[in-house]
Ligand SMILES: [Zn+2]
Ligand SMILES: [Zn+2]
Ligand SMILES: [Zn+2]
Ligand SMILES: [Zn+2]
Ligand SMILES: [Zn+2]
């Protein structure tokens with residue numbers, strides 16, 4: 161705040177308007193950025209992941225899918241997720257939730273995910289695609305040191321076969337909405 | 338506290354939420370200034386209440402006739418701005434520009450995903466972001482958004498010149514709706530601020546706070562934000578919005594064209610008949626060159642596209658006329674330049690008349706090309722090329738001359754100063770000699786005084802130096818006309834005698850001092 165007080169006379173009006181600007185800008189920023197991301201996802205899609213704004217036309221809410229990578233217990237399965245973007249995206253991370261039930265050390269039973277880049281390690285340079293790819297690789301390399309699902313973390317180490325069957329038990333395909 | 342102009346609730350009926358939060362993203366540095374601030378102008382704001390006459394109707398949910406004028410920019414159009422500077426403009430939103438061709442991915446900011454605007458590069462890790470984007474990211478956490486390196490905004494950021502140049506060269510479309518102008522991004526601001534007819538400027542009416550497109554402001558139609566009844570329907574429309582009204586929600590705005598039965602906006606009927614109507618009878622455009630075709634426009638157009646025999650002639654004549662015009666214009670310009678050069682030359686000659694006359698003869702030089710009219714050139718292009726070459730060589734001559742003049746100047750300066758230097762040196766030596774003389778004289782005087790003191794020591798007390806010497810001197814001189822050598826000797830003797838000291842006579846002086 162000090163700086164703004166020492167600033168050039170011309171900027172006074174900017175400061176006066178600060179409140180309005182702060183409130184007004186982000187939503188528009190976020191929408192713009194999400195539009196360009198949509199373009200990007202459509203023109204250069206990454207294998208195994210996809211995302212699209214939800215049907216209601218609200219650009220701040222997206223649906224995404226991740227295909228389970230080969231060589232992991234999730235091979236052949238498809239997971240649906242929802243993305244909710246804050247109005248100051250990309251300066252704050254989206255809220256990402258697994259809508260498809262998934263048995264995974266870092267996902268709880270309501271689909272909430274424990275991933276550092278979606279929390280304190282988020283930076284404005286991340287985007288939907290990088291988040292999806294991180295989530296995809298998390299399927300093959302869970303972070304078992306800080307699990308949301310302790311049982312899953314334990315079984316991952318000790319009994320891969322049981323883990324796999326629990327994964328298959330829990331998974332069920334969602335109807336498209 | 339909300340800013341003074343926050344629109345009242347309920348007034349914004351027709352605006353979607355996104356339009357309420359309209360202001361375009363002008364970069365306003367918040368805490369620290371990462372970049373020289375762009376010309377500051379307050380952001381456009383949401384429209385306020387329309388004039389009282391229509392307030393009741395606009396408060397309803399019906400389409401709002403008070404919507405600000407149609408043309409340019411985003412939602413900031415025609416919004417009231419409480420700024421004292423009436424020449425201020427809504428800022429360009431550089432993150433919402435349309436580029437002529439696809440921009441290289443490497444020029445995209447990883448945060449806003451649009452080509453960088455005012456890019457800054459991190460020194461420790463070399464990542465680049467728009468200043469505004471990075472500023473906001475750093476506000477949340479002072480680390481590089483790519484690799485989370487700690488960053489100090491005051492120290493760790495720099496500009497990348499190559500990048501700036503590259504960005505400046507990007508071809509970009511003017512952001513104003515209605516304008517087709519495409520230019521390099523570097524020049525966009527100039528176009529937008531100075532020339533674009535569709536930039537929203539303050540309404541020329543001094544008491545009006547709204548904005549109108551520059552083209553309308555210039556037309557001196559007064560304030561266009563008054564309401565006028567539409568001539569085709571019973572609505573009341575803001576003058577600035579008439580065009581939009583005709584296009585969109587005017588009821589009785591159309592009519593059938595008498596020639597082609599097309600539904601045409603009445604307001605544009607004249608233009609339709611003059612330019613677009615396919616059934617209106619028109620003449621072939623090569624008519625001035627002899628074609629007599631005279632038919633409905635669609636036929637004439639077909640005829641013009643390939644069948645008209647006069648086309649070739651017409652084209653030729655027209656091209657030639659164009660060429661002629663261009664040549665004349667260029668000739669004029671050239672003679673202007675010549676004129677100016679000649680003037681400059683005269684002036685230069687005047688100022689350097691005495692020692693150095695530069696050879697600035699531009700027109701009579703043997704290189705000077707014969708004029709186009711003499712027929713020595715095969716084509717206007719050749720002529721122009723020759724003229725350009727001539728200009729170039731003239732410029733080169735001028736350059737050389739300036740260099741020469743410069744050399745000449747410094748030479749003269751050197752000569753002048755050299756003479757001065759010599760004189761100073763001479764004066765210096767003279768002063769030195771004078772100094773020596775003075776020292777010598779002082780020494781002599783000191784010596785003689787020493788002797789006098791020695792002499793008076795043995796003499797009668799009370800005999801003052803000056804007084805005694807003069808009285809004694811009278812005696813000494815009267816003693817006889819002794820030779821110089823005698824008197825010299827006698828001085829010492831007499832001093833040794835303990836008698837009255839002799840006055841030093843004038844001969845002593847003349848003999849010994851060094852000559853000048
Ligand atoms: Zn970095
Ligand atoms: Zn950016
Ligand atoms: Zn323009
Ligand atoms: Zn006005
Ligand atoms: Zn109308």
Ligand SMILES: [Zn+2]
Pocket residue numbers: 594595596597598599609610613614615616617
């Ligand atoms: Zn017609």
Ligand SMILES: [Zn+2]
Pocket residue numbers: 621622623624628629630640641645646647
């Ligand atoms: Zn013709």
